[in-house]
Amino acid sequence: MPKALKVAGEVDSWCTKCRLVLNHRIVSMKVGKAYQVECLTCRATHLWRPTAPGDKPAASGGGERATRSSTAPRSTRVTPAMRHEQSWEKAIAGRGVNEFKSYNTGGSFQEGDLLRHKKFGDGVVTRVIDLHKVEVLFRDEAKTLAQGMA
Numbered sequence: 755m756p757k758a759l760k761v762a763g764e765v766d767s768w769c770t771k772c773r774l775v776l777n778h779r780i781v782s783m784k785v786g787k788a789y790q791v792e793c794l795t796c797r798a799t800h801l802w803r804p805t806a807p808g809d810k811p812a813a814s815g816g817g818e819r820a821t822r823s824s825t826a827p828r829s830t831r832v833t834p835a836m837r838h839e840q841s842w843e844k845a846i847a848g849r850g851v852n853e854f855k856s857y858n859t860g861g862s863f864q865e866g867d868l869l870r871h872k873k874f875g876d877g878v879v880t881r882v883i884d885l886h887k888v889e890v891l892f893r894d895e896a897k898t899l900a901q902g903m904a
């Protein structure tokens with residue numbers, strides 16, 4: 755049965771110093787949950803953390819989102835941005851400086867060509883859209899660039 759939480763009340767929390775889930779006193783609260791807590795064992799004050807680091811947060815009743823501390827270790831999830839950068843790195847890795855053509859709108863590029871753009875940096879042509887447009891993968895994002903302009 756969850757007790758009603760209040761400042762100066764007690765709550766179980768992971769202690770960052772004792773490295774154990776121990777009894778803590780609530781120092782401050784945020785949105786109905788303990789925020790800062792004081793360890794009754796070592797007297798350290800720190801942010802409330804209901805479970806040991808690495809544990810999945812216990813599902814607390816009411817379907818509220820668990821308070822997430824900005825210092826909590828983040829799971830190593832591959833984001834689309836990371837995937838993007840990985841494919842960019844794969845295309846660029848190990849290529850010689852001489853393999854990059856400097857980009858200008860008058861150039862003519864083919865899929866797989868490496869180019870160097872003044873603003874966007876090194877990129878690889880991933881698709882020729884038509885005679886005047888190519889899709890180029892740069893480190894930050896893919897861009898459509900002009901080609902074959904007189």
Ligand SMILES: [Zn+2]
Nearest residue numbers: 769772793796
């Ligand atoms: Zn402690």
